[in-house]
Amino acid sequence: xxxxxxxxxxxxxxxxxxxxxxxxxxxxxxxxxxxxxxxxxxxxxxxxxxxxxxxxxxxxxxxxxxxxxxxxxxxxxxxxxxxxxxxxxxxxxxxxxxxxxxxxxxxxxxxxxxxxxxxxxxxxxxxxxxxxxxxxxxxxxxxxxxxxxxxxxxxxxxxxxxxxxxxxxxxxxxxxxxxxxxxxxxxxxxxxxxxxxxxxxxxxxxxxxxxxxxxxxxxxxxxxxxxxxxxxxxxxxxxxxxxxxxxxxxxxxxxxxxxxxxxxxxxxxxxxxxxxxxxxxxxxxxxxxxxxxxxxxxxxxxxxxxxxxxxxxxxxxxxxxxxxxxxxxxxxxxxxxxxxxxxxxxxxxxxxxxxxxxxxxxxxxxxxxxxxxxxxxxxxxxxxxxxxxxxxxxxxxxxxxxxxxxxxxxxxxxxxxxxxxxxxxxxxxxxxxxxxxxxxxxxxxxxxxxxxxxxxxxxxxxxxxxxxxxxxxxxxxxxxxxxxxxxxxxxx
Amino acid sequence: xxxxxxxxxxxxxxxxxxxxxxxxxxxxxxxxxxxxxxxxxxxxxxxxxxxxxxxxxxxxxxxxxxxxxxxxxxxxxxxxxxxxxxxxxxxxxxxxxxxxxxxxxxxxxxxxxxxxxxxxxxxxxxxxxxxxxxxxxxxxxxxxxxxxxxxxxxxxxxxxxxxxxxxxxxxxxxxxxxxxxxxxxxxxxxxxxxxxxxxxxxxxxxxxxxxxxxxxxxxxxxxxxxxxxxxxxxxxxxxxxxxxxxxxxxxxxxxxxxxxxxxxxxxxxxxxxxxxxxxxxxxxxxxxxxxxxxxxxxxxxxxxxxxxxxxxxxxxxxxxxxxxxxxxxxxxxxxxxxxxxxxxxxxxxxxxxxxxxxxxxxxxxxxxxxxxxxxxxxxxxxxxxxxxxxxxxxxxxxxxxxxxxxxxxxxxxxxxxxxxxxxxxxxxxxxxxxxxxxxxxxxxxxxxxxxxxxxxxxxxxxxxxxxxxxxxxxxxxxxxxxxx
Numbered sequence: 014x015x016x017x018x019x020x021x022x023x024x025x026x027x028x029x030x031x032x033x034x035x036x037x038x039x040x041x042x043x044x045x046x047x048x049x050x051x052x053x054x055x056x057x058x059x060x061x062x063x064x065x066x067x068x069x070x071x072x073x074x075x076x077x078x079x080x081x082x083x084x085x086x087x088x089x090x091x092x093x094x095x096x097x098x099x100x101x102x103x104x105x106x107x108x109x110x111x112x113x114x115x116x117x118x119x120x121x122x123x124x125x126x127x128x129x130x131x132x133x134x135x136x137x138x139x140x141x142x143x144x145x146x147x148x149x150x151x152x153x154x155x156x157x158x159x160x161x162x163x164x165x166x167x168x169x170x171x172x173x174x175x176x177x178x179x180x181x182x183x184x185x186x187x188x189x190x191x192x193x194x195x196x197x198x199x200x201x202x203x204x205x206x207x208x209x210x211x212x213x214x215x216x217x218x219x220x221x222x223x224x225x226x227x228x229x230x231x232x233x234x235x236x237x238x239x240x241x242x243x244x245x246x247x248x249x250x251x252x253x254x255x256x257x258x259x260x261x262x263x264x265x266x267x268x269x270x271x272x273x274x275x276x277x278x279x280x281x282x283x284x285x286x287x288x289x290x291x292x293x294x295x296x297x298x299x300x301x302x303x304x305x306x307x308x309x310x311x312x313x314x315x316x317x318x319x320x321x322x323x324x325x326x327x328x329x330x331x332x333x334x335x336x337x338x339x340x341x342x343x344x345x346x347x348x349x350x351x352x353x354x355x356x357x358x359x360x361x362x363x364x365x366x367x368x369x370x371x372x373x374x375x376x377x378x379x380x381x382x383x384x385x386x387x388x389x390x391x392x393x394x395x396x397x398x399x400x401x402x403x404x405x406x407x408x409x410x411x412x413x414x415x416x417x418x419x420x421x422x423x424x425x426x427x428x429x430x431x432x433x434x435x436x437x438x439x440x441x442x443x444x445x446x447x448x449x450x451x452x453x454x455x456x457x458x459x460x461x462x463x464x465x466x467x468x469x470x471x472x473x474x475x476x477x478x479x480x481x482x483x484x485x486x487x488x489x490x491x492x493x494x495x496x497x498x499x500x501x502x503x504x505x
Numbered sequence: 506x507x508x509x510x511x512x513x514x515x516x517x518x519x520x521x522x523x524x525x526x527x528x529x530x531x532x533x534x535x536x537x538x539x540x541x542x543x544x545x546x547x548x549x550x551x552x553x554x555x556x557x558x559x560x561x562x563x564x565x566x567x568x569x570x571x572x573x574x575x576x577x578x579x580x581x582x583x584x585x586x587x588x589x590x591x592x593x594x595x596x597x598x599x600x601x602x603x604x605x606x607x608x609x610x611x612x613x614x615x616x617x618x619x620x621x622x623x624x625x626x627x628x629x630x631x632x633x634x635x636x637x638x639x640x641x642x643x644x645x646x647x648x649x650x651x652x653x654x655x656x657x658x659x660x661x662x663x664x665x666x667x668x669x670x671x672x673x674x675x676x677x678x679x680x681x682x683x684x685x686x687x688x689x690x691x692x693x694x695x696x697x698x699x700x701x702x703x704x705x706x707x708x709x710x711x712x713x714x715x716x717x718x719x720x721x722x723x724x725x726x727x728x729x730x731x732x733x734x735x736x737x738x739x740x741x742x743x744x745x746x747x748x749x750x751x752x753x754x755x756x757x758x759x760x761x762x763x764x765x766x767x768x769x770x771x772x773x774x775x776x777x778x779x780x781x782x783x784x785x786x787x788x789x790x791x792x793x794x795x796x797x798x799x800x801x802x803x804x805x806x807x808x809x810x811x812x813x814x815x816x817x818x819x820x821x822x823x824x825x826x827x828x829x830x831x832x833x834x835x836x837x838x839x840x841x842x843x844x845x846x847x848x849x850x851x852x853x854x855x856x857x858x859x860x861x862x863x864x865x866x867x868x869x870x871x872x873x874x875x876x877x878x879x880x881x882x883x884x885x886x887x888x889x890x891x892x893x894x895x896x897x898x899x900x901x902x903x904x905x906x907x908x909x910x911x912x913x914x915x916x917x918x919x920x921x922x923x924x925x926x927x928x929x930x931x932x933x934x935x936x937x938x939x940x941x942x943x944x945x946x947x948x949x950x951x952x953x954x955x956x957x958x959x960x961x962x963x964x965x966x967x968x969x970x971x972x973x974x975x976x977x978x979x980x981x982x983x984x985x986x987x988x989x
Contacts, residue, residue, distance in 0.1 A: 218557035225789035339600020383784035
């Protein structure tokens with residue numbers, strides 16, 4: 014079993030249950046691959062913690078526990094707070110911070126018996142599309158590289174999660190998606206990732222970026238694995254998160270094997286305009302044809318406010334972020350400037366030193382759009398358009414079951430290409446923002462390769478609580494294709 | 506009758522009161538709200554704003570807001586919104602306070618009360634603008650640390666109801682009467698313990714002055730008035746100060762001021778120019794607060810009888826004057842004491858007189874609450890029964906009451922041991938009267954000549970001869986009979 018690290022969650026679970034391998038052996042094998050921190054994906058590892066969890070999983074397996082995730086390794090985006098590992102959110106502000114409690118999502122996966130390999134790099138406070146905004150000083154070099162081409166970015170903000178799974182450093186990872194932070198890096202790294210309906214997964218223990226948009230989700234090698242992981246992650250958490258949906262936990266694997274005959278796939282023409290690179294358009298069109306071949310019909314639909322989602326998102330998300338990040342003031346936890354003259358100076362120095370440029374930029378934008386005299390013109394207008402974008406989706410879902418399109422206009426770009434051009438970064442989020450603003454579930458599946466041999470991801474969007482349908486479509490596609498089975502050269 | 510002018514100026518006052526709600530746990534977390542614990546021992550991860558924590562609404566706080574709304578005849582909003590008020594301060598852990606801004610849970614309503622003005626008792630009504638739910642901040646402690654400040658977050662996240670009035674009050678006396686009435690209501694319905702020293706009931710007074718008929722003057726807000734006495738002093742000082750400024754030709758600058766009880770003066774803390782931009786926006790962590798009719802009805806059905814309603818009942822059920830009924834419903838305990846006494850003795854008006862008279866006087870002297878009265882309602886009722894069945898006179902009753910208060914004991918036993926039983930036997934009394942008449946021929950003559958006052962000169966010696974045991978009404982009747 015020399016290729017253990019290339020296996021997915023379901024396959025590993027089968028081996029563990031058959032006792033072909035123990036959780037401790039598996040964890041040991043995975044930890045052995047982390048030496049030198051390939052692609053700079055990990056921000057913290059602790060083999061003692063990992064092996065202790067593996068040992069506990071073995072004990073449960075020995076007692077006949079057949080939980081499907083038991084003993085399977087996973088790594089967590091460093092935006093989830095954890096008691097066993099430090100939590101930095103990719104920020105100097107939280108370097109060395111350790112939470113006294115676990116995020117609900119981490120706790121649930123831990124309760125399911127998953128073994129944590131450590132914490133994964135991400136853009137600072139999940140703000141970024143390239144994972145270049147990592148500001149933890151101890152992370153050197155700070156930018157995560159794409160396993161398919163180390164001169165390129167892995168996408169963001171869950172870039173560490175996507176790169177870890179693509180490079181076979183972990184069979185699965187958690188991610189969070191505010192404006193595309195699961196889907197876009199999953200697409201750029203050729204893996205599968207899903208952002209559930211807003212409210213499905215508890216936000217308790219996620220370092221908040223934009224509260225009305227943040228959602229956790231799994232990133233893995235297949236839709237089948239994502240279904241297993243998502244089933245364990247979701248469920249009401251009403252005592253801790255007021256935005257948690259009061260909807261029972263579901264088995265998201267239940268519909269995986271439904272045939273696609275009669276499925277209506279909505280194709281929004283706004284997602285296929287001139288901004289879409291040809292090397293992405295090709296694989297997406299092929300994937301749509303593959304769905305047709307499985308009995309689905311393509312339905313042209315309109316999402317007329319797609320372009321508006323960029324300004325709307327870049328008003329609402331920074332507005333919420335500017336307030337959410339106020340707690341990082343040097344008073345209670347995290348970084349505090351060493352020398353200061355008075356309280357105002359302490360705040361100023363602490364926050365100037367503690368936050369990176371992109372975070373500061375968004376705090377400033379957010380403070381501006383909420384300020385007296387501008388609130389109505391920006392924040393309030395943005396909220397109205399957000400409502401309209403959600404309504405557009407409802408009109409579209411009257412004629413289709415799922416919506417398909419590209420995740421991003423291009424494949425992963427070169428490191429540094431857009432790092433001095435925030436606007437170019439923002440524009441690249443155009444296809445993932447609409448579902449985020451509407452609170453709809455969305456996922457990314459690998460559908461081929463574009464320029465430079467870089468992976469291309471197709472986005473599937475569903476109506477509220479239709480995750481099982483998305484996973485069904487993705488799984489059927491993956492049964493008929495092998496894009497998701499490809500691994501980058503260095504990984505195997 | 507309009508309020509008295511001060512040096513020709515009309516005083517205009519509006520109130521903002523922060524009532525700390527009597528929930529066991531905080532408004533958005535499960536930490537305890539108990540007062541007086543060691544610093545930072547009652548602040549959980551949510552109160553400390555640790556990364557990843559989120560607020561979850563305490564239903565008990567909402568119910569208390571509903572109760573206040575019902576008590577004051579307000580509209581309970583079916584849908585209200587929590588907003589974030591953003592500002593930096595070390596005792597504000599999240600960097601924002603969760604409060605209600607655009608749409609508060611309680612809207613409108615009024616507080617009515619009696620106000621003594623000169624010789625008149627006026628009925629006043631102050632309109633409410635709103636009452637909204639919000640969380641309290643922690644405390645900054647500047648005294649105990651040299652060159653540093655300490656932060657105690659025990660209070661952070663304590664539920665508050667901020668109750669805002671229209672600028673309806675026209676004197677410091679009226680303002681204090683309003684505050685007392687509001688204090689009575691919140692403690693009566695049990696949503697707030699009313700402890701002003703501990704900061705459970707804090708008032709901010711917005712004060713301005715104007716010439717009669719002029720538009721509203723610029724107001725200054727006196728913050729954190731935590732006693733009724735300081736409230737009156739602070740407002741009076743502020744009014745004098747503002748009039749002085751205007752008379753000297755200065756304009757009033759809108760400002761927030763603090764009252765210093767040691768100097769008796771108010772001092773500006775910050776002016777409008779320093780006013781922060783709080784960047785209010787709806788809190789995305791909290792969905793709109795939805796209160797259905799059924800919830801309101803359930804809270805209503807579980808609420809105790811309100812003081813206003815109880816006072817009206819005292820008038821109809823016990824035939825009390827409105828004034829008595831209002832006085833007796835100043836606190837739940839007082840009202841309960843009255844009802845127990847009235848029911849046991851069947852003499853509601855006498856009970857009212859005794860409670861508002863002798864009992865209150867003694868309580869005030871001893872700085873006691875009615876709950877601590879050494880004379881129980883049952884004892885007082887027994888005493889009143891002995892007055893109404895003519896066993897003892899009012900004078901004798903006061904002596905018995907004195908013994909009950911100081912030493913305790915049974916009413917009848919005290920009457921017996923002190924020999925206070927009234928002389929109701931007319932034979933014995935007639936003998937005394939005859940003796941007194943014989944000894945005071947001058948008074949008898951004068952009375953017969955038409956001087957009615959001469960009778961008093963006879964009653965005194967008779968009462969004295971009877972050692973106070975004679976029934977004065979009976980003495981009068983017998984005297985008149987003998988002298989006619």
